[in-house]
Amino acid sequence: MIAGMDDFVSYLYALVPLVNSWAYFPQVLKLYRAQPIEVRSVSIGSWVTWLLCSAITLFYGLFKLHDVLFCVVAAVSVFWNVAVIMLTLWKLRAGQLCPAPVVLSRPEAHSMTAGREHQVL
Numbered sequence: 001m002i003a004g005m006d007d008f009v010s011y012l013y014a015l016v017p018l019v020n021s022w023a024y025f026p027q028v029l030k031l032y033r034a035q036p037i038e039v040r041s042v043s044i045g046s047w048v049t050w051l052l053c054s055a056i057t058l059f060y061g062l063f064k065l066h067d068v069l070f071c072v073v074a075a076v077s078v079f080w081n082v083a084v085i086m087l088t089l090w091k092l093r094a095g096q097l098c099p100a101p102v103v104l105s106r107p108e109a110h111s112m113t114a115g116r117e118h119q120v121l
Contacts, residue, residue, distance in 0.1 A: 014069060017076035024080040031087045036095025042088045051081035 031039060058074035061067055 010069070013073070016073045020073070020076050020080065024083070028080070028083050028087060031084065031091070034091060036091045036098075039088050039091040040095075042084075044085065044088060047081060047085045047088070051078065051085060054078045054081055 031042070054074055054077040058071060058078055061070040061074050065071075
């Protein structure tokens with residue numbers, strides 16, 4: 001390998017958990033602030049698949065590679081996957097317990113009361 005490239009790649013790889021967190025955090029924050037109805041489009045199946053892949057990567061690093069940095073990178077990925085899954089499930093559950101109010105807008109209701117605000121009975 002090119003002299004110094006080995007160290008450069010190691011330093012670059014050490015930044016991956018920070019970049020990963022920087023990328024995940026706004027999405028997790030948006031998910032946290034979202035209404036339960038807004039999270040229905042989140043695919044739990046996809047996130048669970050990504051979580052399983054990240055967990056397998058972590059276990060591979062622990063038991064085969066014995067590489068601390070590799071394990072840290074994988075653990076950060078596991079953490080953010082769990083965060084997205086848990087927030088999504090929490091929001092979906094909150095939507096079941098306390099559904100969002102349904103506002104029905106009937107044009108005839110508005111036209112029947114129009115002009116009555118100032119009517120004296």
